[in-house]
Amino acid sequence: MAFTILHTRLADRGAALPADCLRVANGRITAIGGPEITQPGDTVVDGSGTTLLPGLIDAHIHLAPGCTQLAATYGVTTQLDQFSMPEVIDQETPRSSFFTSSIGATAPGGHPTIAFPPIPYVTGPDDAKRFVADRVAEGADHLKLIYDDGSGAGLSLPTLDSRTVQALAGEAHTHGLTVVAHVSTAAAAVTVVECGVDVLAHVPSDLMSPEDIEAVADVAVIATLSVLADGFNGPSGHLPLLDEPELMARMPALWQDLLDQQSRRWMPPVPPDGTAARANTLALHRAGVRVLAGTDAPNPGLVFGASLHRELVELVRAGLTPAEAVVAATSAPAEVFGLADRGRLTVGARADLLLVEGNPLADITATQRIRQTWAGGEPVRPEEYAGSEQELAGIRFLGETTDRILAAVNEMLPQPRPT
Known part of the structure; x- marks a missing residue:
């Protein structure tokens, strides 16, 4: 054509x-x-x-069946998957529309274990060589690792130690892989950068000091501001994406129904405050850090493709200019991840x-x-996705994942003793 x-x-x-x-x-x-x-x-x-x-690039998603077709209807023609199972990766097409880490490196029982079927864990530095080689064999385009003890959310989770992060980063670099590290706090961000990672997944949710900013100034960061901004009900009483008429006009009916259901799930009395994350984003940007747009879809309230447009709004709200936000979803992620053709x-x-x-x-x-x-x-052609088997498969997949997470959470909660 x-x-x-x-x-x-x-x-x-x-x-x-x-x-x-x-x-x-x-x-x-x-x-x-x-x-x-x-x-x-x-x-x-x-x-x-x-x-x-x-075409826009979402630098942080987790694959679901049909997600590349849905994203493309919103002009998001490339997605960077940051932790998915090989069986999910293998069924998603076209392969040119996404790049993947395959399974992320995490400690036994660490984040985000409850969202996935049984996965290979990393128990220490000696596991790094085999773990990275196995991901390369699965077709991984970059490496994802998790350095998060849950303290940013008031939890206590097992996590990798710094020696293991350093070993994983070094081994990935021998294979020419970019290394992405999930973090949630400023202290964790500084540690993983010292260990040699290339990209931070998520702007820390606690306020970074000038020293923290300087310590991470040589890496890129995937902001994912929309996780907090759009994952919880806004002033209208439901999820913010539902209040975007241009985006909702292209939204298939099943995804509209899913957002409506998510709006009616339990919500905290006061939504999380993203002020520190936005301030960190602007400070990092001003320090020369490459800020990349990413959504972390399909977390609740987030929809493949549509939510990247909301992420751009959040980047501007944080202080980037509209032109800088556009760069964060086009040339910047392409350059950071070595995608020379887009x-x-x-x-x-x-x-x-x-x-x-x-x-x-x-x-x-x-x-x-x-x-x-x-x-x-x-x-x-959006009409080719709406109502298709790909859409139905994606909705089923999200339902199964949600059920698995809820079951794991229920097992973790104290059970009432029989009377």
């Missing part, structure tokens, strides 16, 4: 290009310039009043494209006003 988009704002690395037309053929961008780049036989798309972005509007890049009404470089909510998306040069 060959087509040319005319008279649109071309946004690359957070800036508008001087050209206003872009041509695609055979799944790749073949020319950028004026109307003269149009070739005989091209389908012509009038982009007047629009902005063309590279995240940019350049000749030769994959034609993963998002065409939106308005100018998201000035108004970040414009990313939600989607006119058309393409994945690998092919138009994305």
Whole structure:
């Protein structure tokens, strides 16, 4: 399929290009310039009043069946999976639309054990070589490890020690893998950076000191601000995503029903306060840390694709400019994870494209006003996902996962003694 988009704002690395037309053929961008780049036989798309972005990249999700198709309807054409089972990875297609860590490295019984079937654990530094080799054999594109003792949430969980984190990072680097570390506190972030990790998964939820910021200034961070912002009911009495009309207009009915059900689950009297996480995000950004947009979907309140647009809003709320937020979901994650063929509007890049009404470089909510998306040069058709077996399989998978988590939590809670 060959087509040319005319008279649109071309946004690359957070800036508008001087050209206003872009041509695609055979799944790749073949020319950028004026109307003269149009070739005989091209389908012509009038982009007047629009902005063309590279397909968005969500740097933190966990795979579910059909999630790549759902995400693409929102212009999120690449997802970085940060812990999934091989059997889930193997059934998700197309493989070019996601990259995975496969199973993450965690201590026996550590986070997030309760969300998964039995997994291989890491008991110490001596396990690092075999663990990483097994992930490479499963097709892992990067390594995920967990360094979280639960203290950030008032819990006590087993976790890896620093020597093991260092061994895992070193072994992963010998295989050319980027190393992502799940942390929840400032102290944990400093420790894992000292151990050699490349990317922090989650901005710490406690306020980082200037010394903490300086200690982690050489890595990237996946913000995931929407976990707190969108995972709990807002002023309207339900989950915030339900209050986004442009996003909900593209939301399949089953996912709307799921959000409604999640809105009616137990909620704390006062929602978590994301003030410290937002302040940390801005401080890290100002210190030169590459901030990446990620959602941690499908946590409650988060939907593949749709929630990345909400994450961009949260990044701007934290203090990034709209243009900087766009970079966090396009060129920045592509560069950090070595995805050289995407995240940019350049000749030769994959034609993963998002065409939106308005100018998201000035108004970040414009990313939600989607006119058309393409994945690998092919138009994305939302109607092909809604009601499909892929959608049904994804909803079933989430239900099974939720049931497994609830059962594990019930086992952990004190049981009443018989009378």
